[in-house]
Amino acid sequence: MELRPPLAGLRVLEIGHFVAAPFCTRLLGDLGADVIKVEPPAGDPVRQWGEQIAGRSLWWSIHGRNKRSIALDLKTSEAKAIVLKIVAHCDVLVENFRPGKLDAMGLGPETLRSVRPDLVIAHISGYGQTGPYRDRAAFGAIGEAVGGLRYLTNHPPGATNLPPVRVGVSIGDSVAGLYAAFGLAAALWQRDRGQGDGRGRSVDVALTESIFSLMEGMLPEFGKLGKIRQPSGGGIVTAAPSNAYPTRDGNWLLIAANSEPLFARLARLMGRPHLASNPDYQGNVARVRNAATLDSMIGDWTGQLELTELQCQLNHADIPNAKVYTAEDCANDEQYRFRFMVREVEDPALGKVLHPGPVPHFLESPNAIRWSGPDIGQHSDEILRELADLDDEQISSLRCKGVVR
Amino acid sequence: MELRPPLAGLRVLEIGHFVAAPFCTRLLGDLGADVIKVEPPAGDPVRQWGEQIAGRSLWWSIHGRNKRSIALDLKTSEAKAIVLKIVAHCDVLVENFRPGKLDAMGLGPETLRSVRPDLVIAHISGYGQTGPYRDRAAFGAIGEAVGGLRYLTNHPPGATNLPPVRVGVSIGDSVAGLYAAFGLAAALWQRDRGQGDGRGRSVDVALTESIFSLMEGMLPEFGKLGKIRQPSGGGIVTAAPSNAYPTRDGNWLLIAANSEPLFARLARLMGRPHLASNPDYQGNVARVRNAATLDSMIGDWTGQLELTELQCQLNHADIPNAKVYTAEDCANDEQYRFRFMVREVEDPALGKVLHPGPVPHFLESPNAIRWSGPDIGQHSDEILRELADLDDEQISSLRCKGVVR
Numbered sequence: 001m002e003l004r005p006p007l008a009g010l011r012v013l014e015i016g017h018f019v020a021a022p023f024c025t026r027l028l029g030d031l032g033a034d035v036i037k038v039e040p041p042a043g044d045p046v047r048q049w050g051e052q053i054a055g056r057s058l059w060w061s062i063h064g065r066n067k068r069s070i071a072l073d074l075k076t077s078e079a080k081a082i083v084l085k086i087v088a089h090c091d092v093l094v095e096n097f098r099p100g101k102l103d104a105m106g107l108g109p110e111t112l113r114s115v116r117p118d119l120v121i122a123h124i125s126g127y128g129q130t131g132p133y134r135d136r137a138a139f140g141a142i143g144e145a146v147g148g149l150r151y152l153t154n155h156p157p158g159a160t161n162l163p164p165v166r167v168g169v170s171i172g173d174s175v176a177g178l179y180a181a182f183g184l185a186a187a188l189w190q191r192d193r194g195q196g197d198g199r200g201r202s203v204d205v206a207l208t209e210s211i212f213s214l215m216e217g218m219l220p221e222f223g224k225l226g227k228i229r230q231p232s233g234g235g236i237v238t239a240a241p242s243n244a245y246p247t248r249d250g251n252w253l254l255i256a257a258n259s260e261p262l263f264a265r266l267a268r269l270m271g272r273p274h275l276a277s278n279p280d281y282q283g284n285v286a287r288v289r290n291a292a293t294l295d296s297m298i299g300d301w302t303g304q305l306e307l308t309e310l311q312c313q314l315n316h317a318d319i320p321n322a323k324v325y326t327a328e329d330c331a332n333d334e335q336y337r338f339r340f341m342v343r344e345v346e347d348p349a350l351g352k353v354l355h356p357g358p359v360p361h362f363l364e365s366p367n368a369i370r371w372s373g374p375d376i377g378q379h380s381d382e383i384l385r386e387l388a389d390l391d392d393e394q395i396s397s398l399r400c401k402g403v404v405r
Numbered sequence: 406m407e408l409r410p411p412l413a414g415l416r417v418l419e420i421g422h423f424v425a426a427p428f429c430t431r432l433l434g435d436l437g438a439d440v441i442k443v444e445p446p447a448g449d450p451v452r453q454w455g456e457q458i459a460g461r462s463l464w465w466s467i468h469g470r471n472k473r474s475i476a477l478d479l480k481t482s483e484a485k486a487i488v489l490k491i492v493a494h495c496d497v498l499v500e501n502f503r504p505g506k507l508d509a510m511g512l513g514p515e516t517l518r519s520v521r522p523d524l525v526i527a528h529i530s531g532y533g534q535t536g537p538y539r540d541r542a543a544f545g546a547i548g549e550a551v552g553g554l555r556y557l558t559n560h561p562p563g564a565t566n567l568p569p570v571r572v573g574v575s576i577g578d579s580v581a582g583l584y585a586a587f588g589l590a591a592a593l594w595q596r597d598r599g600q601g602d603g604r605g606r607s608v609d610v611a612l613t614e615s616i617f618s619l620m621e622g623m624l625p626e627f628g629k630l631g632k633i634r635q636p637s638g639g640g641i642v643t644a645a646p647s648n649a650y651p652t653r654d655g656n657w658l659l660i661a662a663n664s665e666p667l668f669a670r671l672a673r674l675m676g677r678p679h680l681a682s683n684p685d686y687q688g689n690v691a692r693v694r695n696a697a698t699l700d701s702m703i704g705d706w707t708g709q710l711e712l713t714e715l716q717c718q719l720n721h722a723d724i725p726n727a728k729v730y731t732a733e734d735c736a737n738d739e740q741y742r743f744r745f746m747v748r749e750v751e752d753p754a755l756g757k758v759l760h761p762g763p764v765p766h767f768l769e770s771p772n773a774i775r776w777s778g779p780d781i782g783q784h785s786d787e788i789l790r791e792l793a794d795l796d797d798e799q800i801s802s803l804r805c806k807g808v809v810r
Binding site: 010127128132133148151153161164167169171178179181197199203208218220223224227238323325326336355358360 | 741763
């Protein structure tokens with residue numbers, strides 16, 4: 001039997017911008033929540049980011065999907081009164097202003113909870129809602145740097161003078177958005193379950209801490225042993241060979257052959273079967289010690305062959321491998337297509353647009369993209385009628401005053 | 406008033422190993438759930454990963470924290486019967502075997518739900534539970550590669566022959582674990598809320614898809630414009646200057662001065678105020694076009710100064726900047742210490758160990774690490790008595806047969 005989506009029946013208000021808060025609400029909307037995004041009349045600046053077609057951002061078609069947009073000028077008292085009327089009908093509020101800003105705007109937690117006592121609130125910020133750095137500006141890349149991830153996303157010391165690499169996307173924002181979504185769902189469960197407490201909670205998510213929490217053994221290894229974890233380039237410090245290797249036709253191929261049988265099979269494919277019994281490469285510890293030489297031998301071999309030939313040989317020998325996918329590879333991937341992780345979504349202005357499907361899947365309910373990112377204020381009228389008890393005349397008048405777009 | 410942790414009252418069974426499933430249950434335990442980890446008598450292999458002290462992994466002290474460990478030989482029918490007795494008392498099961506493996510072991514969803522009809526199950530795997538690639542082996546690095554992230558985590562084409570860099574941690578696993586935790590909490594909310602349906606759901610999380618879902622506008626930009634997004638090294642394709650720059654004392658410093666006033670102030674600090682009015686660097690579009698030259702000029706300047714001097718100047722000019730933190734910087738950071746994101750946890754074997762605090766924070770409840778990663782089977786006896794109705798004699802007998810450790 002088909003079940004409804006897990007967040008059907010949940011109403012969320014987003015007063016956010018840029019990446020982290022809107023990413024959080026995208027996740028909630030993807031799982032079935034009714035997400036209302038409050039935007040300034042000029043719109044969220046992220047609408048201008050990335051490639052545009054006729055003034056519409058392709059990223060926005062994903063970032064804003066499944067959301068309703070109401071455009072309000074929050075500098076006016078009328079707009080604030082409207083927000084409070086809407087909040088009364090919401091379970092959750094998500095915001096990512098600088099700490100204290102919402103309070104200064106007259107929309108602090110106490111005011112919000114005066115109209116909705118059990119409101120669950122997620123505050124997303126660079127460094128968190130408390131502490132000496134709380135007022136500092138931060139964004140995704142700073143989360144990555146202060147979280148300890150940027151230092152490690154680099155070639156080993158001495159390999160190059162180039163700077164450590166930025167993770168290819170704004171990972172500090174998206175991981176913080178994910179943590180916020182998780183924290184909100186957990187708070188809602190405790191609020192609403194049978195033996196729950198009916199209480200609204202405040203979730204405090206910092207970009208820096210979200211990244212820092214992923215750093216495996218880095219912190220205690222420093223604390224106990226004084227060891228400062230170092231970057232390992234394309235490889236992994238604890239296993240060899242495991243790296244990305246170039247192919248003759250200009251691709252990168254990931255190969256992981258870091259066990260005895262895997263390495264023996266790889267050595268045979270390379271036409272150097274004796275490597276597996278050479279003491280320099282026998283056992284993972286020896287291979288890790290000599291990883292640079294080993295990687296260069298493997299790269300010499302892969303560089304002579306085309307990707308398809310290499311993958312055919314490696315698959316036949318049952319050695320884990322994967323092409324380093326480009327956008328094109330992702331778009332054409334059979335598995336993504338099969339699982340509707342690459343799908344066409346109809347956008348009124350853009351036509352058919354490729355979207356990644358919602359994550360995670362739920363085996364008992366369809367995993368739907370209801371609509372593409374809306375225009376600024378596309379749902380202003382319906383929201384004002386439905387949740388703020390305004391009639392068309394009142395809405396027109398507010399629009400003339402510039403309160404609503 | 407202090408509230409209880411958001412997942413207090415939730416019981417979770419983990420039959421997982423390595424990174425993704427145990428990371429998911431760490432997140433659940435950090436928020437107050439009772440997590441029971443079923444391990445083989447030899448223990449989870451991750452116990453051997455990373456730096457060890459007297460045979461105990463420092464990473465494990467974090468990865469296993471707040472969990473109870475029961476060690477069972479799941480190849481025996483007695484152990485399977487015990488698992489089913491425990492499942493009857495659980496809300497959630499988290500597993501990350503290859504798809505179908507749990508079924509083959511006689512612990513498939515139908516069997517589990519025969520003893521606990523509303524069990525919520527998270528299946529974490531490389532490529533998902535369905536589709537042509539479902540049986541393929543995968544691990545964090547493959548999730549990164551097939552998700553499209555690895556390709557972008559590199560210097561721009563032509564800058565170096567070195568391979569694309571692995572994100573410094575096993576990001577495919579941790580993001581998948583986070584998505585699983587979010588999906589579980591969402592499913593629990595719909596199951597348990599007043600107007601909920603009381604139904605157990607199955608959450609299907611793929612490492613590849615978890616990464617792919619973070620890729621911003623990459624997919625529609627390819628679909629509509631045929632554009633294959635390219636790596637941008639330490640910088641960001643849409644803004645300049647924004648990069649990591651070397652300091653005289655061998656550190657990396659992130660500087661983001663990609664607006665007109667910020668860039669003008671930076672140019673003054675560099676002693677080259679005319680840069681701000683040079684048409685090559687006026688406006689973000691021009692600066693992005695000439696980012697390589699600009700970055701090299703900035704790097705020449707930063708390379709002559711020490712980190713503290715640079716940060717002092719930049720902070721004084723209110724230009725966003727951050728040191729690229731090492732493990733040591735994280736450990737000593739004032740903000741992390743203030744927010745208990747760096748804290749000492751007592752480990753019976755290791756003594757005091759530094760742990761990162763739970764994420765996210767909840768303003769109304771303390772954010773607790775109750776204990777460090779346990780020994781293999783440390784809680785076997787108490788769990789068997791409490792949840793499987795066995796007495797000491799029965800437990801001894803099972804232990805002699807090798808069913809329990």
